[in-house]
Amino acid sequence: MSGPLKIEQRGAVLEIVLDRPKANAIDAPTSRLMGETFREFRDSDNLKVAILTGAGEKFFCAGWDLKAASNGESPNADQGVGGWAGLTELTNLNKPVICAVNGICIGGGLEAALAADIILAAEHAYFALPEINVGVVPNLAAVSLPRRIPRNVALEFMFTGRRMDAPEAKRWGLVHDVLPLEDLMPRARELAALLADGPPLVFAAIKDIIRRTEDIPEQAAFDYSRSLASVQKCFNSEDQLEGARAFVEKRKPEWKGI
Incomplete structure (x- = not known):
C-alpha cells in the first residue's frame, strides 16, 4: 500500500513499516494512522504478533516531524487512538509487539520503540533523547525508560541528550539483541513466528x-x-x-x- 506505512500480513504476524523519507519522522496524521493500525491488530482474532520497523538503512524514526511543526502542527495535535505513534497509549494491547530498530532511533522514535515489548537493533543503530538540547520534555520516555534500564542510567541519558549505541543499549537491557542489518528482520520474523505459535x-x-x-x-x-x-x-x-x-x-x- 502507498502512504507513510507499509503493512503486510504474514500468517498471524502483522508487519508495519514506517516509510516517510528521509528520516521516518512522524506527523499527527501518521500517528493517527498508526493508532488505527495497531487498534485493528489488537482487536483482530487472526493476528497474534506485530513487528514495527522503519524503511531504509539509516533511520528507524527521528521522532516528531519538525517540518510539520514548522508548518503549524502543534505538539498538542490529536495523535489518535493510540497516542503518540499509535502505540504508546493504546489500552489493553495484550499481544506481543516486536520493534526492529533498523537505524537511528531518537526522540519520539525511541518513545515509540519503548512501547514495544521486545526491541531488536541493527549493529549500526543508535539511540538518543536530544530534547534536552531544545528545552523540550521527553515526557513519555521519562516514564517508560526507567522501567527498562537502571534509573541512574536513564537519568544521565535524558539529562545529557547523548547517543547510546546498540551494544550499550543491549548491555543495559534496553535492547534484547543486536544483529547485522541483514539479519534484523529475519530474526524479528523468527521470534514473531515463535510467539504467534504460543498461547x-x-x-x-x-x-x-x-x-x-x-x-x-x-x-x-x-x-x-x-x-x-x-x-x-x-x-x-x-x-x-x-x-x-x-x-x-x-x-x-x-x-x-x-
Whole structure:
C-alpha cells in the first residue's frame, strides 16, 4: 500500500513499516494512522504478533516531524487512538509487539520503540533523547525508560541528550539483541513466528499483570495478580487443559485462545 506505512500480513504476524523519507519522522496524521493500525491488530482474532520497523538503512524514526511543526502542527495535535505513534497509549494491547530498530532511533522514535515489548537493533543503530538540547520534555520516555534500564542510567541519558549505541543499549537491557542489518528482520520474523505459535491467553495475562502491578509492593502484587480477569480467564480456559493434555501426550499444543 502507498502512504507513510507499509503493512503486510504474514500468517498471524502483522508487519508495519514506517516509510516517510528521509528520516521516518512522524506527523499527527501518521500517528493517527498508526493508532488505527495497531487498534485493528489488537482487536483482530487472526493476528497474534506485530513487528514495527522503519524503511531504509539509516533511520528507524527521528521522532516528531519538525517540518510539520514548522508548518503549524502543534505538539498538542490529536495523535489518535493510540497516542503518540499509535502505540504508546493504546489500552489493553495484550499481544506481543516486536520493534526492529533498523537505524537511528531518537526522540519520539525511541518513545515509540519503548512501547514495544521486545526491541531488536541493527549493529549500526543508535539511540538518543536530544530534547534536552531544545528545552523540550521527553515526557513519555521519562516514564517508560526507567522501567527498562537502571534509573541512574536513564537519568544521565535524558539529562545529557547523548547517543547510546546498540551494544550499550543491549548491555543495559534496553535492547534484547543486536544483529547485522541483514539479519534484523529475519530474526524479528523468527521470534514473531515463535510467539504467534504460543498461547495467546498467557501472553495477555503476562502483559496485564506487568501493567497493573508495576507500582505495587511484591507480596501485594502476587495476591492482586491472581484476581485479574485475564489471569482467571487463563486459569479456567480450554487452553489450560489443552496444555496439560499435550504435555502428557507428548505432542504440540493446539491453542485456541478460549
